[in-house]
Amino acid sequence: MTATKPYESKKASLAIVIITNGPGELSTWVRPLVEKLKTKFSITQKAKGSQPSLNLVLVPCPNATGKEYQVARKMDQFENIIPAKSFWNLLLNPDRFGFWPKRGLVIFLGGDQFWSVLLSARLGYKHLTYAEWIVRWPHWNDRIAVMSPNVKNKLPRKLRKRCIVVGDLMADINRLAKQEEPLPKHNWIALMPGSKKAKLCVGVPFLLDVADHITKLLPEFNFLLPLAPTTNLSELQFFSSFQNPIAAKYESRIVKVLPASFSQPWRRLITQAGAEIHLIETHPAHGALSQCDLALTTVGANTAELGALGVPMIVIVPTQHLEVMQAWDGFIGLLARLPGLKWFLSVLVSTWRLRNHGFLAWPNITAGKMIVPEKVGEITPEEIAKETASWIRSPNRLKGQREDLRSLRGKPGAIAALTEEVINLLRKA
Numbered sequence: 209m210t211a212t213k214p215y216e217s218k219k220a221s222l223a224i225v226i227i228t229n230g231p232g233e234l235s236t237w238v239r240p241l242v243e244k245l246k247t248k249f250s251i252t253q254k255a256k257g258s259q260p261s262l263n264l265v266l267v268p269c270p271n272a273t274g275k276e277y278q279v280a281r282k283m284d285q286f287e288n289i290i291p292a293k294s295f296w297n298l299l300l301n302p303d304r305f306g307f308w309p310k311r312g313l314v315i316f317l318g319g320d321q322f323w324s325v326l327l328s329a330r331l332g333y334k335h336l337t338y339a340e341w342i343v344r345w346p347h348w349n350d351r352i353a354v355m356s357p358n359v360k361n362k363l364p365r366k367l368r369k370r371c372i373v374v375g376d377l378m379a380d381i382n383r384l385a386k387q388e389e390p391l392p393k394h395n396w397i398a399l400m401p402g403s404k405k406a407k408l409c410v411g412v413p414f415l416l417d418v419a420d421h422i423t424k425l426l427p428e429f430n431f432l433l434p435l436a437p438t439t440n441l442s443e444l445q446f447f448s449s450f451q452n453p454i455a456a457k458y459e460s461r462i463v464k465v466l467p468a469s470f471s472q473p474w475r476r477l478i479t480q481a482g483a484e485i486h487l488i489e490t491h492p493a494h495g496a497l498s499q500c501d502l503a504l505t506t507v508g509a510n511t512a513e514l515g516a517l518g519v520p521m522i523v524i525v526p527t528q529h530l531e532v533m534q535a536w537d538g539f540i541g542l543l544a545r546l547p548g549l550k551w552f553l554s555v556l557v558s559t560w561r562l563r564n565h566g567f568l569a570w571p572n573i574t575a576g577k578m579i580v581p582e583k584v585g586e587i588t589p590e591e592i593a594k595e596t597a598s599w600i601r602s603p604n605r606l607k608g609q610r611e612d613l614r615s616l617r618g619k620p621g622a623i624a625a626l627t628e629e630v631i632n633l634l635r636k637a
Contacts, residue, residue, distance in 0.1 A: 222260040222634055223312030227327065229269035229292075231279050231403060231437050232509030233318030235492040236516070237338070237377050238264070240384070241317070242285045244627045260634060261309070266292040267323040273404050275438035279491075282437070295323065299330050311637040313630065321345055334637050338377065338626060346370070351633055353626050355618060374625035376618030378516035381494050383620045385517060388495025392473065395429045396496075397422065397596065398503035398519070399485065400510045403436035405443075407506050409454050410529045412447035414589055415504060416460035420481035421593030426600060431485040432500070433477070434493035441465065441487065444477070454529055458589065501606065502599055504592065511580070512570035516617055520609040522595060523569040525584040571613055579612045 224245070228238050242262060249259045264286045266276050277291040288306045290298050302308050312333040316324035321337055321344045328335035334350045337343060339359055343352050346363050352371040354360050360371045399419060401411025419431050435441070448455055448462040455461070464478040477485040488496050494517060497503065503514050503521040514521050571579045583592060599605055 220259065220261040220307075221309050221311065222637060223263060223309045223331075223333070224260050224630070224634070225263045225265055225312060225314045225327065225331070225333065226317055227265050227267055227314060227319060227324045228317045229267050229276070229319030230272050230509065231276060232513060234276065234279055234283070235437070236381055236513060237317045239283060239285070239492075240377070240380055240623045241315075241626060241630075242283075244623050245630060246285070248627055248631065260312075261287045261307075263288040263290070263306075265290045265295065265298065265327065267295050267319040268292050269319050273438040279437040282491075299326060302331060313633050313637055315630065334633050336629065336633055338374075340376075343371075350636075351629055353629055355622075372625075372629060374629065375620075375622035376516075377622045377626065378512065379617045379620045380623045381492070381513070382498060382517050382614075382617075385494035385498040391432075391496060391499045392471075393430050395426075396500040397426075397429050397431055397600075398497055398500040398505075398514075399431055399433045400503055400505035400514075401433075402506040402508060402510070403438045407508070408439065408443060408447045409452050410526060411506050411524075412444055413452065413455040413458040413460065414524070414526055416448055416462065416479050416483075416485075417458040417589035418504060418592045418596070419483040419485060420460045420479055421590050422596055423481065423483045425593055425597040429501075429600070431483065432474075432488055432493075432496055433485050434488040434497060435491070437491040441475070441489075444487075460589075502596060504596065507568045509570075515569075515571040515574075515580075515613045518610050518614045518617075520599065520606050520613070521569070521580050522592065522599070523580055523582045524587065524592060525568060525582065526587050527584060528586040571616055574616050575612070579616070580609060 226238055228234060262285060264280050266280070269292065272292060277289060280286065280289050290305055294305070298305055308331055312331060314324050314328035314331065314333050314335050316337040324335060324337065325345050325348045335348060336351045336353065337349050338353045340355045341359060343354065343359065343363060346352060346367045349370060353374045354371060355376050357373055360368055360373055363371055399415045401415050402408055422429065445462050446452060450456055459480065461480045462477050463480050466476040466478060468475050474486045474488060477487055479485070497514065497519055498517045500519055503519050505511060505514060505521050505523055507523055507525060511521065511523060567573045567578070568582050569580050572582065583595065
């Protein structure tokens with residue numbers, strides 16, 4: 209269960225244990241914090257000898273893909289990685305999973321906040337929670353870092369002294385993305401079919417069909433598809449083929465995969481109608497995504513990531529595939545599990561959204577109003593292609609959505625501020 213060993217654990221006198229749950233949190237929260245910590249430690253602790261051990265604990269989560277452990281290993285940053293299936297065994301017998309110094313810090317960066325409460329108590333470590341919207345167990349935290357003053361103000365008055373407003377961790381990804389190489393062409397549309405199989409089996413054939421229709425309407429535009437770290441090209445090919453029953457309902461297929469070349473830095477998927485889709489296989493693909501004019505995406509963490517990058521989007525929820533939507537997370541998945549409601553699902557979703565402001569995309573949830581369009585119902589690829597063309601041909605609308613998205617995120621600098629809080633707590637451990 210150990211990924212790599214950049215540190216010698218038995219010589220470490222302190223441990224940092226990061227708790228998280230999914231690939232989105234790993235790329236947008238965990239990765240930048242760990243990289244900042246390692247840089248800081250290499251400067252401040254070089255003369256002191258050993259550095260704190262860096263450990264990652266994945267926790268049980270219904271929205272996880274099951275491949276988070278493999279994603280974390282590829283990051284090559286941690287001395288010890290505990291998979292979610294081993295979490296309860298870790299609580300019962302921590303020594304089975306390696307050496308744990310007497311002093312340390314547990315940092316919550318995703319999942320259920322209660323898991324980090326349990327683990328910090330079990331290990332006898334200090335506890336730090338980062339919260340975007342609400343702190344659920346403030347009495348059990350030694351320190352609380354939050355995204356905004358609104359979150360701090362929800363705390364009991366006597367506990368607010370434990371809390372510091374560090375800002376939005378995701379606001380830093382836009383700044384980092386701008387440092388990456390520009391795309392080789394102009395006019396890009398991103399296709400984001402999801403990361404879980406239940407979403408891919410709908411999203412892949414649906415968006416391939418959309419790309420074919422867009423190519424007819426906007427022949428000057430290019431497509432890119434950032435591959436989620438939990439999937440691969442073989443899965444995309446499978447879900448576009450007749451092995452996937454849902455693909456039979458759509459016309460497009462992946463008929464060829466072209467290799468990368470000097471002039472074309474990525475492999476390319478060629479559809480049945482000749483659309484060319486550039487496959488981004490490095491993760492995270494923030495630099496490429498940030499340069500897109502528009503993204504077509506499913507619901508989920510993608511919408512938060514795109515919002516942080518300020519990329520205009522259309523969120524797509526084709527409710528005609530209820531048989532696989534039962535495995536989706538959130539409200540849609542709950543509705544899809546109800547018996548006898550296949551034909552009534554679209555009406556239920558629309559009614560619920562109108563009456564309860566039940567937005568599905570994270571930017572809309574955050575703003576409490578419609579910032580990005582959500583296309584829900586028995587929608588067709590041709591409809592989405594026409595909607596895409598309408599947005600592309602209205603640059604002022606795109607600009608307005610981009611500005612609205614940027615206004616929702618905090619100022620950059622949260623990673624640096626959180627790093628300082630971690631270091632200060634370690635000194636007191």
